[in-house]
Amino acid sequence: MLLFVFLTVYLLTLALQVFVPYIVRETIIFGVTIPEQNVKHPALRNMKKHYAQIVGISGILFLMIMIASYYYLAPSEFMQGILLLGCLFAMLAVSMTLYWINHQKVLKLKREERWGLNIKQVRAVDLMARSRDEILPWPFYVVPFGVTAFLIIFTILHYDQIPDHIAVHWGPSGEADSWRSKTYFTAVSMPLVMLMMQCMMWGIVDSIKRSAIKLAVNRKEESLEDQLKSRKYMSWNIMLLSYSLTILFTVLQLSNIYPSMTSGNRLLPVFILFLCLVLGSVLVYAWKKRKLRVTYEDNVVAKVMDVDEDRYWKGGLIYVNRQDPSVFVEKRFGVGWTMNFANPRGYIVIGLPLLILLLISFFSL
Amino acid sequence: MIVMFIQIEPQSDVPIYEQVTRQIIEGIARGEMKPGDTLPSVRNLAADLGVNMHTVNKSYHELEEKGIITIRAKSGAIIRSTEERALTPEQLQQIEKNLKPVVVEGMVLGATAEQIEHMIKKVFSDLQIPVEGV
Numbered sequence: 001m002l003l004f005v006f007l008t009v010y011l012l013t014l015a016l017q018v019f020v021p022y023i024v025r026e027t028i029i030f031g032v033t034i035p036e037q038n039v040k041h042p043a044l045r046n047m048k049k050h051y052a053q054i055v056g057i058s059g060i061l062f063l064m065i066m067i068a069s070y071y072y073l074a075p076s077e078f079m080q081g082i083l084l085l086g087c088l089f090a091m092l093a094v095s096m097t098l099y100w101i102n103h104q105k106v107l108k109l110k111r112e113e114r115w116g117l118n119i120k121q122v123r124a125v126d127l128m129a130r131s132r133d134e135i136l137p138w139p140f141y142v143v144p145f146g147v148t149a150f151l152i153i154f155t156i157l158h159y160d161q162i163p164d165h166i167a168v169h170w171g172p173s174g175e176a177d178s179w180r181s182k183t184y185f186t187a188v189s190m191p192l193v194m195l196m197m198q199c200m201m202w203g204i205v206d207s208i209k210r211s212a213i214k215l216a217v218n219r220k221e222e223s224l225e226d227q228l229k230s231r232k233y234m235s236w237n238i239m240l241l242s243y244s245l246t247i248l249f250t251v252l253q254l255s256n257i258y259p260s261m262t263s264g265n266r267l268l269p270v271f272i273l274f275l276c277l278v279l280g281s282v283l284v285y286a287w288k289k290r291k292l293r294v295t296y297e298d299n300v301v302a303k304v305m306d307v308d309e310d311r312y313w314k315g316g317l318i319y320v321n322r323q324d325p326s327v328f329v330e331k332r333f334g335v336g337w338t339m340n341f342a343n344p345r346g347y348i349v350i351g352l353p354l355l356i357l358l359l360i361s362f363f364s365l
Numbered sequence: 366m367i368v369m370f371i372q373i374e375p376q377s378d379v380p381i382y383e384q385v386t387r388q389i390i391e392g393i394a395r396g397e398m399k400p401g402d403t404l405p406s407v408r409n410l411a412a413d414l415g416v417n418m419h420t421v422n423k424s425y426h427e428l429e430e431k432g433i434i435t436i437r438a439k440s441g442a443i444i445r446s447t448e449e450r451a452l453t454p455e456q457l458q459q460i461e462k463n464l465k466p467v468v469v470e471g472m473v474l475g476a477t478a479e480q481i482e483h484m485i486k487k488v489f490s491d492l493q494i495p496v497e498g499v
Contacts, residue, residue: 121376125371128369130409210409307375323416323417325412
């Protein structure tokens with residue numbers, strides 16, 4: 001079971017790592033802004049191809065080594081866990097190292113060929129775009145709060161019925177493997193953790209809504225379409241995640257009140273369903289992004305280009321821009337969004353619920 | 366699909382708030398934005414442009430002073446209709462005042478009255494507003 005779950009996660013992560021250069025904006029190559037007349041440069045094309053090949057082949061190699069040693073060298077479950085995680089991190093380390101090498105290469109090429117030095121940099125905005133923004137409204141993310149509130153009241157009303165030991169951790173096979181003695185705080189700690197997660201989801205969607213709809217200046221219509229759809233799908237995905245977390249935690253909490261629910265691996269399908277939903281939604285999002293991707297033609301001559309924001313992206317990965325009011329921006333290398341680390345709002349939306357969540361887990365353990 | 370694109374050059378000598386003001390006025394002149402249309406909120410436009418909120422606020426207030434939009438507390442910045450912004454003698458005076466240094470510069474550089482008149486008519490015709498003699 002552990003191996004099966006791991007294989008799914010591993011293969012999906014590997015596929016995403018391999019295809020990242022072909023999913024992100026074509027004018028941003030390994031985290032470097034490239035004017036559109038230069039995006040088809042053969043050196044860039046080769047870099048992307050080699051990156052995908054090396055990451056793909058080494059990923060498969062790691063997997064084969066891991067499967068071989070899984071049966072021969074790792075008898076205990078603890079060792080198996082270490083082995084699986086080691087394999088995943090080794091693959092990520094390879095892809096990050098390759099990213100870094102290519103990032104430096106592209107930067108050097110851009111400097112040497114003096115790309116974009118004589119092109120006017122322009123930022124385009126559609127004044128009507130906001131009226132077409134289809135991010136789901138806030139009630140969709142606040143409804144699960146009601147479930148949490150109900151669950152807390154329900155738990156307190158049934159406090160006497162709860163066994164003296166409360167499960168707080170579940171193994172990969174869906175069976176509880178860690179317990180704490182019963183107090184009012186440990187009894188409601190799980191709904192409280194769930195509440196923090198729901199708050200985080202709501203905060204993230206709200207902040208994405210307030211963040212920029214960024215257009216490509218030479219492909220305004222297409223990029224507008226891409227932006228509006230990405231925002232819509234993102235809000236759906238987060239809603240899905242919020243609802244499935246709510247269901248998962250509700251089932252786990254109810255199983256604490258009615259321990260008979262856990263007998264005979266009955267929780268296993270819930271875990272598997274949760275995993276499938278989360279992984280599936282990431283995959284669908286990446287697929288949609290690939291289809292919405294604005295494609296550029298060879299040898300076009302553009303008089304203007306998008307504003308080169310490379311100086312705000314540390315290593316092409318971490319966005320730090322004091323002037324930008326956006327809290328979240330789309331990743332330059334990867335699928336999804338990343339935080340503007342210079343915006344304090346981001347720390348409140350992500351950091352505060354995370355801190356409270358950690359405090360709850362710390363004190364209830 | 367209704368779109369109304371504006372373009373900002375962050376490195377230009379013209380301040381960003383002024384670029385925003387000019388482009389919104391041009392959008393109205395071209396008929397891309399109609400009376401009664403709402404401009405995005407200051408917060409949203411600032412996010413989309415990647416600039417400080419004060420910049421957009423300054424631009425909206427300038428547009429309000431010129432009598433082009435009305436800012437309402439709840440519904441936002443709304444474009445006024447032609448009746449609502451009927452040209453007053455003061456506004457006409459202001460336009461003349463703004464135009465004067467440009468025309469004078471042209472005179473000193475040797476542009477004739479006909480050339481300057483032609484330029485003004487060209488601006489009108491570029492924005493597809495019918496005028497005689499172009």
